[in-house]
Amino acid sequence: METRKLGNSDLNITPVGFGAWAIGGAGWEFAWGPQEDQDSIAAIHRALELGVNWIDTAAVYGTGHSEEVVARALKQWRGARPYVFTKGTLTWDKNRKVKPNHSAASIRRECEDSLGRLQVETIDLYQMHWPPSDNGASLEEPWHAMAELQKAGMVRWIGVSNFDVAQMERAGKIAPVTSLQPPYSLIRRKIEEEILPHCQKRGIGVIAYAPMASGLLTGAMTRERAAKLPPDDFRSRNKEFQEPRLSKNLELVERLRQVGARHGRGPGEVAIAWVLRHPAITGAIVGARRRCCHRRFSIGFPVRENGVKNNGPRTQRQDRGRVWLNGRDRLRHCRYARCRRRESSG
Numbered sequence: 001m002e003t004r005k006l007g008n009s010d011l012n013i014t015p016v017g018f019g020a021w022a023i024g025g026a027g028w029e030f031a032w033g034p035q036e037d038q039d040s041i042a043a044i045h046r047a048l049e050l051g052v053n054w055i056d057t058a059a060v061y062g063t064g065h066s067e068e069v070v071a072r073a074l075k076q077w078r079g080a081r082p083y084v085f086t087k088g089t090l091t092w093d094k095n096r097k098v099k100p101n102h103s104a105a106s107i108r109r110e111c112e113d114s115l116g117r118l119q120v121e122t123i124d125l126y127q128m129h130w131p132p133s134d135n136g137a138s139l140e141e142p143w144h145a146m147a148e149l150q151k152a153g154m155v156r157w158i159g160v161s162n163f164d165v166a167q168m169e170r171a172g173k174i175a176p177v178t179s180l181q182p183p184y185s186l187i188r189r190k191i192e193e194e195i196l197p198h199c200q201k202r203g204i205g206v207i208a209y210a211p212m213a214s215g216l217l218t219g220a221m222t223r224e225r226a227a228k229l230p231p232d233d234f235r236s237r238n239k240e241f242q243e244p245r246l247s248k249n250l251e252l253v254e255r256l257r258q259v260g261a262r263h264g265r266g267p268g269e270v271a272i273a274w275v276l277r278h279p280a281i282t283g284a285i286v287g288a289r290r291r292c293c294h295r296r297f298s299i300g301f302p303v304r305e306n307g308v309k310n311n312g313p314r315t316q317r318q319d320r321g322r323v324w325l326n327g328r329d330r331l332r333h334c335r336y337a338r339c340r341r342r343e344s345s346g
Contacts, residue, residue: 001014001015001016001050001051001052001053002014002015003053004282004283005205005282006125006157006178006179006205006207006282006283007157007159007177007178007179007203007204007205007282008157008176008178008203008204008205009125009156009157009178009179009205011054011083011124011125011156011157013053013054013083013207013282013283014051014052014053014054014283015276015282015283015284016052016272016276016283016284016286017052017053017054017055017056017085017207017283017284017285017286018043018044018047018048018052018054018055018056018082018285018286018287018288019056019209019285019286019287019288020040020044020055020056020057020058020061020066020067020069020070020287021057021058021061021066021287022035022287022289023035023037023040023043023044023061023062023065023066023069023070023287023289024061024062024063024065024066024069025037025062025065025066026232027062027096027232028062028063028092028096028098028232029096029097029098029234030060030098030234031062031232031233031234032233032234032235032289033229033230033232033233034230035289037069037072039289039290039291040069040073040289041069041072041073041076042290042291043288043289043290043291044069044070044073044074044077045073045076045077045291046288046291047288048077048079048082049079052082053080053082053083054082054083054084054085054124054283055070055082055083055084055085056085056086056181056207056209056285057070057084057085057086057087057118058086058087058088058090058127058129059086059087059088059090059091059110059113059114059117060087060090060091060092060098060129063092063096063098064113064117067086067114067117067118068117070084070118071117071118071119071120074119075119083124083125084118084120084123084124084125085123085124085125085126085127085159085207086114086118086123086125086126086127087126087127087128087129087161087181088106088107088110088111088114088126088127088128088129088142088146089101089102089106089107089110089128089129089130089142090129090130091106091110100130100132100133102132102138102139102141102142103138103141103142104141104142104144104145104148106142107142107145107146107149108145108148108149111123111126111149111154111155112154114126115154122153122154122155122156123154123155123156124155124156124157125155125156125157125158125159125178125179126146126149126150126154126155126157126158126159127158127159127160127161127179127181128142128143128146128158128159128160128161128163128171129161129162130161130162131160131162131163131164131167135167139167139170139171140170140171140174143158143170143171143174143175144174144175146158146175147174147175150175157178157179158175158177158178159177159178159179159180159181159205160177160179160180160181161180161181161182161209162181162182162183163180163182164194164195165194165195165198168180168198168199168202168204172202177202177204178204178205179204179205179206179207179282180195180199180204180205180206180207181206181207181208181209181285182195182206182208182209183208183209183210184206184208184209184210184211184275184278184281185208185210185211185212185213185217185271185275186213186217186252186256186271186274187213187216187217187240187249187252188210188213192278196278196280196281197280199280200279200280205282205283206280206281206282206283207281207282207283207284207285208275208281208283208284208285209285210285211271211272211274211275211276211284211285211286212268212271212272212286213240213249213271214235214238214240215235215287216235216240216241216249216253217249217252217253217256217267217268217271218266218267218268218271219253219256219257219266219267219268220268221241221250221253222250223246223247223250226241226242226246229241253267254267256268256270256271272284272286
């Protein structure tokens, strides 16, 4: 699998990385429902077997459990060690209620706890999970603390997640921002307007999360399944999984299915390839809960700056909201895409 340099770091990452949010399991407010640890470990091993060389997790995923499962998987793994990325600033209480904490003391404590759960001496990429909700001076304090962690050798590189351009600029005045982790998919495209051009201009790596819209674009989601999502699955509260958006999203999935069928691929693989086709994107975070989801990590659509090549569509361009994949592989959702960009920006 090809690799790409992540921002100003010496990390050369594969276009697809393993996302460990769902493997945190149930019982906390942003869970994906019940999850068996052995299934999670098998999924991680399969991704690594296919050449994936980085895993993205966070302390808050499963309130620490995701990091512990990643550590167990890597302890059993006999191949080359992958890069391990994690995040801080989201903490929890004894009832697993999540709350942000941007203090310097919390950042250091969270990093130490993550090192212990992951059973590593240093974290390859440590990310500020969310900026402070008030966008105030509390942004600088944790970034200063993260820069100190880097100087101390506890983390190799530092990045941000869910930041806008102004917030990245503020952080950059203190210490270089290696990477940004934003949401990006066919139904969440707001970052195309300002954030991606900024990252490309400044040499900031971008690792996109939710390229398949939290499972919505995989082809496995149906109206019936969406209606039966358990209360502890955060997607049951997500408007994208509810009407009227759900029907529009499922229509898009069918168009992705048509494109993928011409290349022996599923809609989720096409959705990932679409994200990776953008020249500002370094990698996409792809989750899997079982070993059988391995095709997401060998999508067969090698990409280059100006589009998708080889087994996938050869060229790609955007035209007034349309997404074109090699002529006849056309996703006719121009009005839909424009509406979604307006919705996401509002």
